[in-house]
Amino acid sequence: GQTTDPRITVSLLMNFADRYSELELREEELALLRRADSVASTSKDPSTMYTTACALALAYAEARQPDPAQRAVERSESIAATNGGIVPLDRVTCLMARAQLLDNVDVPDSALILTRQAIATLEAAGRANTMQMISTRVALSGRLVDLNRAREAVAELELQRRGLARMGLDGSLPSTAVLANLTEAQSELGERAAVLPVLRRVNELLRTADSATGINPVTGYNFAAALLADDQIDSALVWYRAVAATARQRQNAEIEFRATFGVIRSLARLGRGVEAAPILTRYLAMLRALELPTDRDSLILTAFIAAASRDTARAVALLERVMTTDSVLVIPPSNRKSWTAMRTLTPLLLSQRAPERAGMYARLLRRIADTDSLTATRSADVGLANLYLARAFAAQGLRDSARVWASAAATALRVGAGAGHAQTREAEALLGTLR
Secondary structure, eight states: OOOOOHHHHHHHHHHHHHHHHHTTOHHHHHHHHHHHHHHHHHHTOHHHHHHHHHHHHHHHHHTTOHHHHHHHHHHHHHHHHHOSOOOGGGGHHHHHHHHHHHHHTTOHHHHHHHHHHHHHHHHHTTOTTSHHHHHHHHHHHHHHHHTTOHHHHHHHHHHHHHHHHHTTOTTSHHHHHHHHHHHHHHHHTTOHHHHHHHHHHHHHHHHHHTGGGOSOHHHHHHHHHHHHHTTOHHHHHHHHHHHHHHHHHTTOHHHHHHHHHHHHHHHHHTTOHHHHHHHHHHHHHHHHHTTOOOHHHHHHHHHHHHHHTTOHHHHHHHHHHHHHHHTTTTSOOSSSTTHHHHHHHHHHHHHTTOHHHHHHHHHHHHHHHOOSTTHHHHOHHHHHHHHHHHHHHHHTTOHHHHHHHHHHHHHHHHHHTOTTSHHHHHHHHHHHHHO
């Protein structure tokens, strides 16, 4: 006969919520999880109530809704404190929810610690070869990338790809998702020539797997960012606009505002500052609606628009205010927070005939990008920083130093960006003038 056990209803609702989560449909996922949480409260089963509260907390945290996420975490802790039936394995989702909350407020070190605790808990429970372990380790890799430890993230994701293959899931949707994260980590290492074709393929696979939903917002955003980093600006703009539209349709506010930032950047780099200005107004309104800070992004994007309008002096002044805000000259950066602004500022300073200042920022760019023993000869980002250094030395008449850095730039760019890339050709041409 028909069962009335609320635990079965909860399980079904959470399974459906997982499906919507895979499709990046946040509102539908949250609606199902809220329903599951309500049904769980009627079960009087501490484990069920705890599990649903933790799942709801994680979904809220991933949707950047910190207040309801924190309330759900506190409720789960209250359930655990008053009931002895909560086993360690049940705590994994709440650990991940707390980690995501820390990520959202830019505390990646503490988020990484909690993620490692979740992994240790799964291993202790004999859950090493499970999808839950793989998703947790994928989250770990993302936090390693945030801490500028992309090489560790690549090794971690390669391990997960092999694990999925052992489970007979090679080529599956989860395997494709892991591959997408792997390419993102490789992008952070500046390996653009290798990454772009794989990212294109990942987007095709995800669209084929679920053609009804169109572009996957996360992988689509990563592809747009990789295109822009590779100076394929027209293509990047097309993708950023498509991702922003899809994210808006799916009510994924975080991806929408990040893609909108990319739209403004792309338009500015194409010299279309007039078109970018009203989008900046809308972008700042989006940030305010999400209760996110606006001052820094406003400075950066206004500077980009000024540069597009050939007001180089104003663009430089605004970007140097960002550098002061980020304290890059006091505490040299170890992550990519300042990368976008600094990458724009450095060539502007070269165009203003300020090679000493340009060289100073080029060294900081190199410090950010040169993260391990391989990036010096394989990273397009290191190569670009080297190129800026070479140009700065050449502008000061220091030909020997310029030659060294132009040679290093050409070496890294040939591998990281490709032999035919415009930046590679520029480095090789500069080197030719210095021989």
